Amino acid sequence: MKILVVDDDALVCKSLKVLLSREKDMEVIGTANNGAEAITACRTELPNVVLMDIQMPVMDGIRATRQIKLDWPEVHVMMLTTFKDEKNIRLALLAGAAGYLIKSIEVTSMAQQIRALMSGSRVLDADVLKQLTEPTNREELEQLTPREKDIAGLVAEGLSNREIADQLYISEGTVRNTLSVILEKLQLRDRTQLAIYYLKNNNI
Structure with missing residues (x-):
C-alpha cells in the first residue's frame, strides 16, 4: 500500500518513512510538511493512506483531511498527532478521518493499525476511545x-x-x-x- 506522511516536523517525516518502509506491504511514496502540500501530493501520487498531523502551518490537518476526503473519498486518512482532546478528535472524525492515533504508538503497532484501516476498520487509540465514551464536560x-x-x-x-x-x-x-x-x-x-x-x- 502507498502511504503519504504529513507532518511539519522533518525528523518525524524522515523517521516514519524509514521505519514504515521496512514493512513488506508498505511504501512511503512521499512526505508533506502541511495540509496544502498533502493535497498536492494526493493529486500527484494518490496514496492509499495518509498519516496526518493536526497542527501545521499554512493548512492544518483537519482542513486538509476534509478536502482530501471530498476530492478523493477512497483515500484513508489516519490522524497521527500528540493531541488527544475531545474537540480535535471529534473535528478530525467529522472531517472524514477513519483513524486517530497518538504519536507515542510503537511503529509495529502503527503498521498493524494501518492495515486494519485499509481493511475498512475504524482505528482509535485507547486514550482517544476513552475520550469519546466518557460523559461530556x-x-x-x-x-x-x-x-x-x-x-x-x-x-x-x-x-x-x-x-x-x-x-x-x-x-x-x-x-x-x-x-x-x-x-x-x-x-x-x-x-x-x-x-x-x-x-x-x-x-x-
Whole structure:
C-alpha cells in the first residue's frame, strides 16, 4: 500500500518513512510538511493512506483531511498527532478521518493499525476511545441557552422542525437557525448526532 506522511516536523517525516518502509506491504511514496502540500501530493501520487498531523502551518490537518476526503473519498486518512482532546478528535472524525492515533504508538503497532484501516476498520487509540465514551464536560453543555436546550431535547425525541416550531410557538425558520447554532456550539454535524449527544447527556 502507498502511504503519504504529513507532518511539519522533518525528523518525524524522515523517521516514519524509514521505519514504515521496512514493512513488506508498505511504501512511503512521499512526505508533506502541511495540509496544502498533502493535497498536492494526493493529486500527484494518490496514496492509499495518509498519516496526518493536526497542527501545521499554512493548512492544518483537519482542513486538509476534509478536502482530501471530498476530492478523493477512497483515500484513508489516519490522524497521527500528540493531541488527544475531545474537540480535535471529534473535528478530525467529522472531517472524514477513519483513524486517530497518538504519536507515542510503537511503529509495529502503527503498521498493524494501518492495515486494519485499509481493511475498512475504524482505528482509535485507547486514550482517544476513552475520550469519546466518557460523559461530556458540563461546561460544554452549558454553552446552550434555555431555548437551545429545549430544541435539542425535542430533536432527540424525533420531532421535525415544523413540529418543534408548533410546540414552542416559534417559526420554522427560527428552529432551523437555532439548530445550526446548536450544532456549531457542540461541533456536531447533523441532527442525528445531536440526538445521540443529547441522549448520552440526558440532563442537558
